[in-house]
Amino acid sequence: MFELLHSKPLAYFGRGAIGNVDKVTEKIEGKLFVITTGGAYKRSGAWDAVKIALEERKIEYELYDKARANPTYENCDEATQIGIDIGADWVMGIGGGSAIDTAKIVSVLIKHPDKKTKDLLEDGFEVNDACQKIAINLxxxxxTEVDKFAVSQSDKEYKIGIGLRAFYPDYTIDDPDLTKTLSKEQTIATSxxxxxxxxxxATNANQNPYSILLAKEAIALIAENLRATIDDPQNSELREKLLFASAIAGISFDITGTHITxxxxxxxxxxxxxxxxxxxxxxxxPAVVETVYPVMPELVSELLAPVVKLQGKEDEASKAREGVKEWLESFGINVHLGDYGFSGEDKKEIEDRALSRFFERQLEGSPIKVDRALIERIIEESF
Ligand SMILES: [Fe+2]
Incomplete structure (x- = not known):
């Protein structure tokens, strides 16, 4: 038995979806608070369409363009205060995860003005209300435009993601033409x-046939279209396939959560x-694939079939790891902890953070029991 509950937002998806911005803005009542990271919201062409729609409907709005990549508690609290000060009724996030997650958090905190981002993410409280919101995904x-999760961090301490029904956008625009200005590095990293x-x-303890179905298709679409997109970044059809992959992968983990990686x-x-x-x-x-493989070899071999040919036998864990590693390297991604300046002295700190109370529930989603020895081994192999 499982709950066949998929995500909530009405998403206008596909080439030209931004043309539906008027259908979304017509729903707005009162003041709108627009949150973005600056740069991409204009460069992508999204703002031209949104601004015209807002002006035509005479919707009063305030623009906050200081959402940071890996947004901090301070960012979210600062934006919330502006939202409260202007009396925002609706919130719109334009951008990738950082802008949209900030918008999600702000939409809740505006309605709970005595609370801060830290209270929401680290301790939680009863969320009774949130501003309605719109995600324009770039x-x-x-x-994040189709899921209930939002992530923020206190630098040097914790980066925490939580899922709340109140975080779901009400409306989403997923237009592949808005992703064409992503750099090669962003194209690869986001995929x-x-x-x-x-x-x-798909490998989560909470998996069900629906989440697996979506995950398989997402991996296949990424494996089939990422190389071609890098070679032809202005190709809308290719971008649309990667965007669809990202949206259905989002719905898949909206159901299950993520785990070790x-x-x-x-x-x-x-x-x-x-x-x-x-x-x-x-x-x-690569190390997580190797760890998970022996627990569910058939499923993982099917999932990874577009990336590496495996038979689905238990003893193929290192072959699976190598296949994924080679696939990443084929896009120039060959990164280890040492490349980011981590040394052996940092191992314990990484371990402690991963095993902190904030990730207990998420790690329960791992298909293999997570203890310190397992985390230690993955960290060791990732140097
Ligand atoms: Fe992610």
């Missing part, structure tokens, strides 16, 4: 993020916020 990685979402969702990535990018999420995941993915 990347093909996070899946690796989506691939990890799919892998961790995401926990470890959050541990290292809390210490070094300059680490791009996707490449941080790539550090651990």
């Amino acid at each position: 990347t093909h990685g996070t899946g 690796i993020d989506a691939m990890n979402h799919a892998f961790e969702a 995401h926990v470890l990535e959050h541990a290292i990018s809390a210490i070094k916020p300059e680490i791009a999420h996707g490449t941080g995941l790539a550090v651990f993915l």
